[in-house]
């Protein structure tokens with residue numbers, strides 16, 4: 001533990017190349033009698049992918065964007081091997097899954113990074129059904145395309161729906177002539193770390209230029225989030241497709257479609273709606289909520305929502321509008337249940353003009369509530385920093401220089417998460433699903449500028465866990481800390 005922490009501190013806030021051999025390989029898990037085993041290999045490699053008439057060179061799992069769906073039933077043993085064919089180290093993190101610590105995929109915290117040409121097998125049991133995703137936890141590899149949906153089915157409760165649509169949102173940078181690392185280097189003013197040719201004239205930063213101003217907590221057209229992202233992306237994707245050639249999902253009129261929404265983007269909060277339809281929100285980050293009917297809802301980076309839709313007859317655009325972004329258009333997919341023409345890439349849906357549901361205002365289903373209990377320890381997690389200079393930190397310092405929160409197994413923990421910045425951040429905690437004061441269970445929560453939440457959870461999963469902003473650029477710039485079981 002000490003050695004790893006020192007390595008990280010010495011390397012400042014960037015992903016530390018940890019020394020090989022710091023972590024023992026996790027013990028192999030043996031399936032219990034009758035336990036189903038889901039075995040799959042994910043190969044991370046440079047590849048070209050077709051975003052819908054537009055071909056880009058990038059990094060992906062299994063040569064597809066998103067990577068291949070992984071699906072299991074709660075209680076199954078997942079045995080997933082990462083084959084690393086990238087020119088860099090990598091890992092996989094299973095976002096939202098309350099798994100054992102050694103499989104959590106955080107380099108330097110739970111495992112040694114997987115070297116190029118090496119492989120690593122993750123074995124874990126997924127205890128809770130729900131909508132999740134997986135992604136690399138090294139640097140900005142998520143923003144290159146190293147993510148895939150992960151669905152855990154409920155063995156007891158098949159759910160009241162006829163068809164299922166998995167909708168994974170992304171912001172796409174990789175054909176701008178800059179890698180995400182070069183974009184971050186420009187934001188931090190550090191310059192390109194590897195001398196790669198960076199052209200400031202092409203910086204995808206929008207009108208403000210690098211380190212743009214205007215993050216003063218203002219609202220954009222009534223959005224509660226202010227100017228929520230740092231990078232001006234040329235494209236926004238649904239299931240790896242640009243809006244000029246959207247995915248078309250087929251269903252029959254009057255069917256009930258469960259739409260599993262995943263925001264896998266690095267830097268973009270979306271407001272999402274399905275034209276002419278109401279969304280019945282049933283789950284947030286995998287956990288059941290008291291169903292609420294909404295016209296539209298926000299999705300922060302790392303958040304997932306399940307909605308059920310009673311579909312009408314025709315052709316309907318599903319639109320995800322990036323909050324606070326002035327270039328790159330929107331993300332689009334299409335629901336087809338009858339005749340009609342494919343909507344234009346810039347189609348507008350009136351559902352996005354009215355009230356957009358803020359997920360943290362949902363109430364939990366009774367079955368999802370934490371048991372009532374006194375809090376044993378209260379800790380503060382303060383999100384700090386600014387756009388200019390581009391510095392992000394937690395509790396006084398960037399990752400590697402701040403002190404992990406220390407808890408003990410068996411405690412009811414309350415973390416006071418307080419956003420002390422003028423920008424919105426999605427806070428994600430690994431290995432646990434916390435409860436907001438309403439009881440709503442989440443693992444990723446949007447905190448608007450200067451907003452605070454008390455996050456309660458039971459310390460029932462010992463280890464060293466990451467807690468960080470799920471804006472990949474903020475995280476990589478240091479907006480991360482640890483939660484360690486003493």
Ligand code: C2O
Nearest residue numbers: 093095302428466
């Ligand atoms: Cu999806 Cu540590 O994050």
Ligand code: CU
Nearest residue numbers: 425469471474
């Ligand atoms: Cu952030």
